[in-house]
Each structure stands twice: as structure tokens, then as C-alpha cells.
Amino acid sequence: MPNASVKTKHSRRARRRRRVDPARNELVSSSLESAQQCLLNQDYGTAFVHYLLVLNLAPVFKDLAQESFRFTLFKWTEELDSVGRIQDLFDCYEQAMELFPADEVILNSMGEHLFRMGFRDEAAGHFHKALKLRPDYPEARENFYRVANWLVERWHFLMLNDHGRNRKYQQAIQKAVESGCSTVLDIGTGTGILGMCAKKAGAAEVYACELSKTMYELACEVVSANGMGDSIKILHMKSLEMEVPKDIPHRVSLVVTETVDAGLFGEGIIESLIHAWHHLLLPPQNEFGEQSATGRVIPSGATVFGMAVECLEIRRHHRLCVSEVGGLSMAAAGKLHSPVSCSSEPDDSMEPYTTERLSRLPGGYKALTEPFTALNIDFNNVQELEGLSSREVQELRLPVTQAGELDALAVWFQLHLDEESSLSTGPQEDTCWEQAIYPVHNTEGFVLRPGDELVVEVSCRDAFLRLCSVAALRDGQKILLDRRADPLQSASPVSNPSPEAELCSALACLQTDQSQTRDVCVLECAEMALLNNHYYHQSFSAALSRLLSRLKASRPDSAKHGGGLFYVLDVSEGFSLLSLIAASQGRVKAYSSVEKSGQQEALKRLARSAGIPEQRLEFWLNHMEDEQGMLKRPSREELWSAIILDCVETCGLIRQKLMEKASLSPFKCRPLTPRCLLEDGGQIFPQKIVVYGMLVESEVLLLESAVQGRQPTLGFNIAPFINQFTVPVHVFLDFSMLECRHLSESVELFVLDLMDTNANYTHREVRVQATSAGQITAVPFWYQIHLDQDASVSTLSQNSHWKQAAVVLQQPVDVRAGEWVRLAVKLHKSTISIAAHIEDTHGPME
Incomplete structure (x- = not known):
């Protein structure tokens, strides 16, 4: 029987020719001419509209106009960005990507804007698409590497390489499922590993949620690749937004999660578990064990430990340790400290703790007290979770075991997965967690000694664990360590005071002098460490002095007319004293790039203290619409004597756009050349x-960079997917402590x-x-x-x-x-x- 579906060659209809539309062609032609004319007039907004019209009406012009369209897009969006029209900027990029969905340059540029605005997930997606289109595109690769460090933090690799931790979680989940927990919700699923453990253990239903778009997509890939795509439902949302039966059909019998940070509560585990107990989990077993269907949580709870430490590395990142910087006395600077504070009166603008791996701190640390128990928490007790924030402040008295200056309280915890198994994040453990560090700002020069007792307050305001060193007890005298306290009450007798106690009382009163606390300037931890880098500032001061001496000698009539002013521009990122150090050297007008008003005020106070005239220090960015205009002449007639460039990021990478800034400042050029910024003999610092x-x-660098080994993680194929986010350059490394x-x-x-x-x-x-x-x-x-x-x-x-x-x-x-x-x-x-x-x-x- 012949194939009835086969048609004869003459049965296909001839393709109809497109009719020529003269009016359409005329509109396209005139719009193209208008776009080009607008480009010449630098009217980029109008040019962009004309190009959109041309390319939508006549796609045939896409190849011809692509370069000009890109140029117009970038110029117009720069203007939109400079006036804060952010939504219009993104609308333009959306229109551009509809026309050129495979243009890696437009995708990369859109990603850069998204990243600057804080949309890291979306930025990563655009960089990734650009790299897929053109794997050798260096700008997209560099951007992707930078954003990958934000999206898939390095602890993901450490965690997946921690075989002991993985096995303990798997065993706890398997026991819970085998005991009857057949429906499971994995909160903050990450790569999906805990949800897959539940499914492998025999759970009938498994649900998971993940807020990060990047990690959500990664988890979907991993689960699908392991043959569980149809049996694990992953939701891209917060668990706090989940509802029954809208998102999951009914309450589950087991919640598994690892939404804990170094300070235990920093990732919101308390809030998410309270919500889960009220809305997503079956009720817990009552005291009589009568309920047949009950809920539970893995981990079941935690015990938090802490100890007081002396550590120079922590100290120099959180408070000023020097009395002068580059020849400038710091007495007038006011109170300078990091944005991390464990004060007894918490400030919502301050972080309660930072994190460090104590075992890798340069110079090590000294334990001033024995480890103490700060808190116990039961995640399977919803009443305890709800009462955490309203708990009374607990006061602990810790015997001092070694003499030393109190720099911080270090905190870690033991995470109880169930009754038999736990994980420790202690400083002596081989763990993927760091320890939480609660720095102390207010004990300069005060040394604890054996026999003292350290008074520590523990609270859980806003479901954050907060620890504060408030006082030391010595020979019956209470010496307050928190400067917010009333100085009149800074020394209260516990028993009969001794002469030594009176001396301590006077010290305490001195420490709480209100004149020292009027002006507070908060600096980033790296900025504090920079201020404490005495050698760097002394070296710069000496190098600048040598340059000015040479320039004075080379200027005609310098002795007769005073040689005029020397102009110095400091383009450092963040807080910098280099402009002020320059201004202190006489006949120098210095321009600073410090932006924050509080930091500018600190520099002004230091300038007044050093006798520097107000007009000799100017804040350059106050007069700039954007940073792009910084590298230009100080005035129409003058040139810079020195330009200071901030060369290296704190993380260890060369600062972005460094060489572009350097190339704008040639020192060998004709004086009338517009791009010439340095006077004859002027210098860029550094050379x-x-x-x-x-x-x-x-091995450590390997473990922190990618999932290692040929064997699947707990039998699951995860490595090929998360290793897509492997970044070849490892940053924030301390080489002196690297194993x-x-x-x-x-x-x-x-x-x-x-x-x-x-x-x-x-x-x-x-x-x-x-x-x-x-x-x-x-x-x-x-x-x-x-x-x-x-x-x-x-x-x-x-x-x-x-x-x-x-x-x-x-x-x-x-x-x-x-x-x-x-x-x-x-x-x-x-x-x-x-x-x-x-x-x-x-x-x-x-």
C-alpha cells in the first residue's frame, strides 16, 4: 500500500513574495539617518529611540547597525545611570536584548549594572549566558568569577568535602525517616543534598525551598540529574512565605535544615522554625506521647560556647592601636572603631559579630578564660523558640585564667542532629565553619589578670545571639568596660575597696570620659587595619616629602615667591589619611576622595588639630557628578603634583580599573595636551x-575551591554542577597561616x-x-x-x-x-x- 502521506513535488504552494511598502522603507531610511545625526550631536536618548524603530521595522539592518546600536545603548544608559533613572536604564537593556538575545557584550554590560545595583543572582545569569555564547570573552569571565564568590560561597565546597559532616546528617535523616517521618521539608536546600538523603532513606514525599535563584536552579539540576526530579518538589521562595495547601499539600512530619551561620542564629533559623511549627510542621509529640502523627526538626538543638581571647590580629581590625599616623596625632579623631559592636546597648546599624577561623589567625590568640556555656536551645520546642528574644539578659562571671588584654569573645556551638549525633564548630575542630567573633572596643590598655572575673552578658535580642563584656571584678571592685555606662557609676564597690581598687576605679572613670565619646566614626575592618599600618603611612609620608623637595627645587623663583601650591589628589577607595598627610607637609592643597560625611568630619577634626588651614583640604567627590570625572586638572591653570592611586583590593586582587586610571595620568606630554594631568616632575603613587x-x-586550597574526588557525595552526583562555580583565584587568603x-x-x-x-x-x-x-x-x-x-x-x-x-x-x-x-x-x-x-x-x- 502506498504511503498516503507522501505528496507530489508539485503540490507545495509557491511562497508568496513580500510586498514592498514604500512608506515603511522611507520611515526606516529617515530614522536611520536621524539616529546617525543624533549620534554626531551626542543626543544618545533620541538616537536610541530611532535605532529601536529601525531594527524593529527592518531586522535586516541588525548586522549592519549592531556596533552603533551597542555604542548608543551604553552611552544612553550611562546618562540614565548618572541621573538615577534606574528603571529606564533596565528597560533599555531589556529592549536591546529582545533585539540581540545572543549579544554577549550587551549581556555582560547588563550584568555589570545589575551587580552594581545589588542584584547578584540576576547578574550572574547574564555573565553566565555571555560566557556560554563566547567562552573566551575575558570581561564576562572576570565578572563571573567575581560574582560567583558571592553566589556560591566557598563554604559550600568545604561543606560538601566534609565527609564526616555529610555522613552524620545522612544517618540522622535516615533514622528519622525509618522511625515514621515520611514527609520531609528541606529549608534552605542549597545543592539539594539533604532532601535527596531523605528521599533515598525512603521518605514518601520530599519538598525543598531555596531563596537564592542561583542555588535554586543548581538544586533543580542536581536533583534531576540524580533521578529525583519528579519526586522532590523544589520551591524558589522563603520558607516564611510557604503555605499549606498552596505550596505543599499538607503539613510535613520532618524539617531538615542547616540554615546556621558561625553565630548560630544569623541566617534566621529561629524565625523560620517558629513559622514552620505554626504552619508547615505537624505538632510535636506531647508530654504523654499520645499523638500518632508528630513533627520534628533536624537538627534538634544546639549548645553555644564561648571564651574571652587576646588577639592582636582581631584588635587591629576593630579599634585604633596607634597614637599617630603618618606624623598626625590621632587624639582629635574621636572614637574610631569597626562596624561590629557587642555593646550592652545594641545599635541596629552595627553587626553584633564578625567571623574568623581562630586556628588560622596570624600571631594566634590567647585564651583568657576557660570555655563557658552561653546558651542551650531546643529546636523541637516552639515555646522555647518563641521566648528566645524575650529571655532575660543572663549575666555570667568568668574566672580569668591568663593575663592579657581583652580583645574579643569567641563563640562556637555544638549542633545536635539528634539524641546520638552532633557536629562541633569549635576552634580546634576540622570543620567547614568559622567562629563568631564579638570584638571589644573599649578596653585600651586595660589588662585582665588571673584572679579577676570577667562579667559577660548574654541575650538574644531580635533572635541574634549577643554577647557583651560589661565589667571586670578585681579585689572586690567592679570596673566597667562599656563606655556607654555612666562614668559616675563606673566603679562600684563589691566589698571594701583597696588602694589598688581605687586606682582601677580612676582608670575606669578615665576610660568612660564623655569627651572621648562625642565624636564616633565607624570604619570598615580593613580601613581600621590600614590606619594601624604604621609602616605604610610613614613610607608614604617620606616618599611624598622627597617628591615635594624635588619639585620645590625645580620650580623657578621658588625661594622668592614661595613656589606656589602643590596639588595632590588621593583616589583611594574608602577612608584614607593620605590626603591629610600630604596637606600637612606645607604649601600643599590636597583633594580627598572620602565620601561619607562622618569620615569627612573626622578628617576635618584631624586637620584642625594639625593646624592645617581649612582651604588646604577639599573633598573632591562633593563636586563630582560621578567618579569618572575625578581624574582631571585641579583647575584650568594648574596640574597635579601627585596622584595617589589605590592599587590593591583588601581581598588580594589588583583593583579594578587601576590601569585605566593610571593611563589617564601620563607624565610625559606637552603641557597644553588636555590629557596631561601631572606637572613636569610630578608622580603617581605608587610608581x-x-x-x-x-x-x-x-589540600586546603583544593577543598575550598571545588568538590574533590571521583566518588559521588553520599552517592549523589553533585560535583559537576556546583563545580561550574569554581573560581580559579582564591581571595582573602592569609599566606602566613595557609596549610x-x-x-x-x-x-x-x-x-x-x-x-x-x-x-x-x-x-x-x-x-x-x-x-x-x-x-x-x-x-x-x-x-x-x-x-x-x-x-x-x-x-x-x-x-x-x-x-x-x-x-x-x-x-x-x-x-x-x-x-x-x-x-x-x-x-x-x-x-x-x-x-x-x-x-x-x-x-x-x-
Whole structure:
């Protein structure tokens, strides 16, 4: 029987020709001409509208007009951004992406705007799409690496590599399911691993929720790849927004979660569990055990521990430790401290704690007390959870066991998964968690000693765990440590005071002097550490003095007319004293890029104290519409004597757009050239940056960079999906405390000349000889910042406010002692990439 579906070749209808529309063609032609004319007139908004019309009516022009359209889009959105028309900006990008959905440059630019506005999830999606379209697109790759550190934090990799932790959670979930918990909700599912554990254990129904769009999409991929896509329902929402039966059909019998941070409650576990008990979970078993269907939570509870510590590394990041900076007395600066405060009167604008891995702090720490129990909490007791915030403040008295200056309270916890199993985040444990640090700002110079008692208050205001060191008891005298206290009450007798106690009382009164607390300036932790970097500021002051001396000598009639003013511009990010140090050197008008009003006031106070005339210090950004206008002349007639560039980010990377700023400040140019900003003999600080590195073998860097090993995690295929977010450059590294084996001496990797950007290069090959046998897993790198020919500072020094970074090799390289390794080093903007291979007589071996 013939195939009835086959048609003869003549049965297909001829395609109808499109009719020519003269009016349409005329409109397209005139709009295209208008768009080009508007571009010439720099009327980018009107040009953009004309291009939209042309490309929607005549898509055939897309290839021809793509470059001009991009240029118009970027110029117009810059204008919209500068006047705060953010919604219009995003609307323009949406229209552009409808026309050019596969344009990686537009996608990347949209992602940059989203990231600056704080929409990190959405930004990552655009960078990822741009990379899929063009894997060798360096701008998108650099942006994706930066945003990936925000979206998939490095502790995800550590957690998945923590086999002991994973097994304990799996065993607790399996026991709960086997005991009758057949319906499960995984709150904050992350990669979906706990929900999959429940399904594998035999749960009839499993639900999960995840707020992060990136992690939600990742969890969906992972669950589907493991054959559970139809049996685990994942919701992209907060658990607090979930309802029965709208989102899940009925209440569940088990909630599993790991929404805990170093301070236990910081990720909102209390609020989410209270909501779950009221709306999503079956009621708990009553005291008579009569209910047949009951709910429970894994983990079942936690015990919080703490201890008082002395630690110079913590101290220098949270309070001022020096009396002068670069020759400026800091007495008039007011109170300077970090935005982390555990005061007895909490301030909602302050963070109650920060986090550190105590075992890796440079210089270590000293325990001043024995560990103490700060809190016990039962996650299966909803009344206890609800009463947490209203608990009375608990006062603990801790015997001091070692003499030392109190710098912080360190806190960790034991997470009880069930009656038999628990996880500890203690400083001596090999764990993926850091410890919570409650820094103390108000005990300068006061040393605790054995026999004292430290009075600590513990509370849970707003469901945050808050610890505060309020006083020390010594020889029957109570010495208040919190400056917010009334100085008249700062020393209250507990028993008969001794002469020594009276001295302590006087000290306490001195510490709570109200004149010291009128002016408070809050700085970021890295800014505090920078202020405490005495050597850096002294080196800069000396280098600037040498420059000014040379310029004075070179100016005609300098002795007769005073030589005029020297103009210095400080383009440092955040709080910087460099402009003030410059202004203190006489005949200098300094321009600061400090923006925050409180920080500007602190600089003004210091200027008045140092006798610097008010007109000699100007806040440059107060007169700029945006930072792009910063690098221009101080006035029509004058040039800069010095421009100070902030070169290295605290995390250990070269600051973005550094070289663009340096290239705008050429020192060899004709005086009338508009781009010439430096006077003859003027200087950029620093003059150059030398990048150094070293070959190391480090399992820690591997564990923090990607899920390791060939075996699936608990039998689940997770690594290929989360490892998409592996970032080859590991930041915020402290090389002095890194667990690693050094396989070579340090070697110069790269040189950046900021005074002559034309002399720079983008890639270089470096030969380094292995001093020990091992496996090269990473190349940590740091910077020697040369202020001038005579002074330099290292970001590797112990008192540096900078951290280091490391390139983690995609494939570790085995090396023998004495072998030569060739490193291919590339620098694109602020991103360093390094590839390594062994030199061999038979050719290179990857």
C-alpha cells in the first residue's frame, strides 16, 4: 500500500513574495539617518529611540547597525545611570536584548549594572549566558568569577568535602525517616543534598525551598540529574512565605535544615522554625506521647560556647592601636572603631559579630578564660523558640585564667542532629565553619589578670545571639568596660575597696570620659587595619616629602615667591589619611576622595588639630557628578603634583580599573595636551607594582575551591554542577597561616609600571625551579608596592591590611626537586591567570 502521506513535488504552494511598502522603507531610511545625526550631536536618548524603530521595522539592518546600536545603548544608559533613572536604564537593556538575545557584550554590560545595583543572582545569569555564547570573552569571565564568590560561597565546597559532616546528617535523616517521618521539608536546600538523603532513606514525599535563584536552579539540576526530579518538589521562595495547601499539600512530619551561620542564629533559623511549627510542621509529640502523627526538626538543638581571647590580629581590625599616623596625632579623631559592636546597648546599624577561623589567625590568640556555656536551645520546642528574644539578659562571671588584654569573645556551638549525633564548630575542630567573633572596643590598655572575673552578658535580642563584656571584678571592685555606662557609676564597690581598687576605679572613670565619646566614626575592618599600618603611612609620608623637595627645587623663583601650591589628589577607595598627610607637609592643597560625611568630619577634626588651614583640604567627590570625572586638572591653570592611586583590593586582587586610571595620568606630554594631568616632575603613587608568587602544594586550597574526588557525595552526583562555580583565584587568603608545602622560592611574576603604562605587557612566561618534590596545586601571589625608588611596602607583611590571593591550578602538576617549571602568567585588567607545565627535554608536559 502506498504511503498516503507522501505528496507530489508539485503540490507545495509557491511562497508568496513580500510586498514592498514604500512608506515603511522611507520611515526606516529617515530614522536611520536621524539616529546617525543624533549620534554626531551626542543626543544618545533620541538616537536610541530611532535605532529601536529601525531594527524593529527592518531586522535586516541588525548586522549592519549592531556596533552603533551597542555604542548608543551604553552611552544612553550611562546618562540614565548618572541621573538615577534606574528603571529606564533596565528597560533599555531589556529592549536591546529582545533585539540581540545572543549579544554577549550587551549581556555582560547588563550584568555589570545589575551587580552594581545589588542584584547578584540576576547578574550572574547574564555573565553566565555571555560566557556560554563566547567562552573566551575575558570581561564576562572576570565578572563571573567575581560574582560567583558571592553566589556560591566557598563554604559550600568545604561543606560538601566534609565527609564526616555529610555522613552524620545522612544517618540522622535516615533514622528519622525509618522511625515514621515520611514527609520531609528541606529549608534552605542549597545543592539539594539533604532532601535527596531523605528521599533515598525512603521518605514518601520530599519538598525543598531555596531563596537564592542561583542555588535554586543548581538544586533543580542536581536533583534531576540524580533521578529525583519528579519526586522532590523544589520551591524558589522563603520558607516564611510557604503555605499549606498552596505550596505543599499538607503539613510535613520532618524539617531538615542547616540554615546556621558561625553565630548560630544569623541566617534566621529561629524565625523560620517558629513559622514552620505554626504552619508547615505537624505538632510535636506531647508530654504523654499520645499523638500518632508528630513533627520534628533536624537538627534538634544546639549548645553555644564561648571564651574571652587576646588577639592582636582581631584588635587591629576593630579599634585604633596607634597614637599617630603618618606624623598626625590621632587624639582629635574621636572614637574610631569597626562596624561590629557587642555593646550592652545594641545599635541596629552595627553587626553584633564578625567571623574568623581562630586556628588560622596570624600571631594566634590567647585564651583568657576557660570555655563557658552561653546558651542551650531546643529546636523541637516552639515555646522555647518563641521566648528566645524575650529571655532575660543572663549575666555570667568568668574566672580569668591568663593575663592579657581583652580583645574579643569567641563563640562556637555544638549542633545536635539528634539524641546520638552532633557536629562541633569549635576552634580546634576540622570543620567547614568559622567562629563568631564579638570584638571589644573599649578596653585600651586595660589588662585582665588571673584572679579577676570577667562579667559577660548574654541575650538574644531580635533572635541574634549577643554577647557583651560589661565589667571586670578585681579585689572586690567592679570596673566597667562599656563606655556607654555612666562614668559616675563606673566603679562600684563589691566589698571594701583597696588602694589598688581605687586606682582601677580612676582608670575606669578615665576610660568612660564623655569627651572621648562625642565624636564616633565607624570604619570598615580593613580601613581600621590600614590606619594601624604604621609602616605604610610613614613610607608614604617620606616618599611624598622627597617628591615635594624635588619639585620645590625645580620650580623657578621658588625661594622668592614661595613656589606656589602643590596639588595632590588621593583616589583611594574608602577612608584614607593620605590626603591629610600630604596637606600637612606645607604649601600643599590636597583633594580627598572620602565620601561619607562622618569620615569627612573626622578628617576635618584631624586637620584642625594639625593646624592645617581649612582651604588646604577639599573633598573632591562633593563636586563630582560621578567618579569618572575625578581624574582631571585641579583647575584650568594648574596640574597635579601627585596622584595617589589605590592599587590593591583588601581581598588580594589588583583593583579594578587601576590601569585605566593610571593611563589617564601620563607624565610625559606637552603641557597644553588636555590629557596631561601631572606637572613636569610630578608622580603617581605608587610608581610601580611587582607581583610575586610561589609554587605550593595545599589540600586546603583544593577543598575550598571545588568538590574533590571521583566518588559521588553520599552517592549523589553533585560535583559537576556546583563545580561550574569554581573560581580559579582564591581571595582573602592569609599566606602566613595557609596549610601548605612550599615547593619553590618566591619568584617575580609580573611588573606593572603606573608611571609609564605604555611599558606594560599583558602576558609573560616565568621559569621557576622546584626546591622540593610534590604536587603543585596553587600559586599564591602578593605585591611589592613601590612608592618611589627608595620606599616600598609589601602586602605580605604581618601588619598589612591586605590579604593575599592564589591561583588554583585546574589540574595539579607533579614536580621533582630541581625540575624547572614554566609559568604562563596573564593579566587581564585585574584578573591574574597562571598555567604551569614542567620543562622537559622531550617537550612540555601538562
